[in-house]
Amino acid sequence: MPTQQKKPSLFRTADGKSFLLPFIFITSLFLLWGFAHGLLDVLNKHFQGAFTMSKAESGLVQFVTYIAYFLMALPAGHFMKRFGYKKGILCGLALFGLGSFAFIPAVMFHSATPFLVALFIIACGLCFLETAANPYSTILGPPESGAQRLNLSQSFNGLGWILGPLIGGMLIFNAGEEDSFALARPYILIGIVVALVMLLFCFIRLPEIKTEVIREAFPGDANSDSGTPVIPLYKRPSFVRAVIAQCCYCAAQTGIFSFFINYVTEMDPKISNVQASQFLAFGGMALFMLGRLSGSFTMRWTRPHNLLLFYSLASMFCMILVIFSIGKVSLYALYITFFFMSIMFPTIFALGLEGMGGQTKKASSYLVMSVAGGAFSPMLMGYIGEDDMAIGFIIPLLAFAYILYFAFTCRTTKEK
Secondary structure, three states, rough: OOOOOHHHOOOOOOOEEHHHHHHHHHHHHHHHHHHHHHHHHHHHHHHHHHOOHHHHHOOHHHHHHHHHHHHHHHHHHHHHHHHOHHHHEEEEEHHHHHHHHHHHHHHHHHHHHHHHHHHHHHHHHHHHHHHHHHHHHHHOOOOOHHHHHHHHHHHHHHHHHHHHHHHHHHHHOOOOOOOOOOHHHHHHHHHHHHHHHEEEHHOOOOOOOOHHHHHHHHHOOOOHHOOOOOOHHOOOOHHHHHHHHHHHHHHHHHHHHHOHHHHHHHHOOOOHHHHHHHHHHHHHHHHHHHHHHHHHHOOOOOOOHHHHHHHHHHHHHHHHHHOOOOHHHHHHHHHHHHHOOHHHHHHHHHHHHOHHHHHHHHHHHHHHHHHHHHHHHHHHHHOOOOOOHHHHHHHHHHHHHHHHHHHHHHHHHHHH
């Protein structure tokens, strides 16, 4: 009797091959870099007081982080193409750990510059991890559930975003002004964890994603060795729109996360920085994680581009309420925005990789590079909102407007 094939599931392909274990290991990376990014929002506010920075100047925290993505995305993609995903992950973890421990000597200089250098090194490592983990997570299972898998992985990224401001807020804001070592403590903690994870990845076996697997997961152009001409990425309108949409999303997310504490404390001066960081963790970031978890399951019944269309429209409405500063209504709108923008990064990423075939790794590098949108929005928002933070949120509003346009074009393209 012929062997009965197992029914495909989220992590099992039609031939019975299971990718659950490698998916778990890859998803742990999402948690780590979520924690690192969550810490930035605490640093942004802390730098304003510790180093006497304006809101625009404190945006340098996000600038050095996200500009590293722009500079390192293509090198990371080339590294992955030559040496494979696993070595790319190990390289990313090494840089992540090095930058984290660099906070120890940075404390001795009593200046923001060495901390910014350390953040840049960390971000270079995160760029390697994201360039590898995002497409890896998408491919570990049946092709049709790629966006759902990526949203599930990104849900644990959301957990990291909760832990980052929660732990960072307690360790940094609760420390006395004379405690110069406060900034280094959360990074020493994360450096130790990263070192342990790196050691684990040295010994575990991960399946290397080969070109034919990528082509099956992302049907489209074949590799150049097939004799079929490959369409350059810049000549693919849908991909170009995805890169711009991802850039806009990162600008919106980074700006909202960076100035959440400023907005909350300005709306209600009775709220301390520690309390605001807890609101960010348990309010905003918890909704962010919930949005990604629910989005992953909602995509079983709703097409990703349709969900993106609705969520971007809802985010625009919330931003309008935030800008008008209508008391608690605006605060609740700011919280709810975290839920609606939660699925945007992984969904845009997955939609952008559709039809890439053998160009998936290169396309992934460009999509990661577009994270650079987060480098400029905090400084711009800080400049616009120096006297009234609410006005600065016009930047996320415009960003969500373009994402709405991108989702609409995806919908019309797929329905032709």
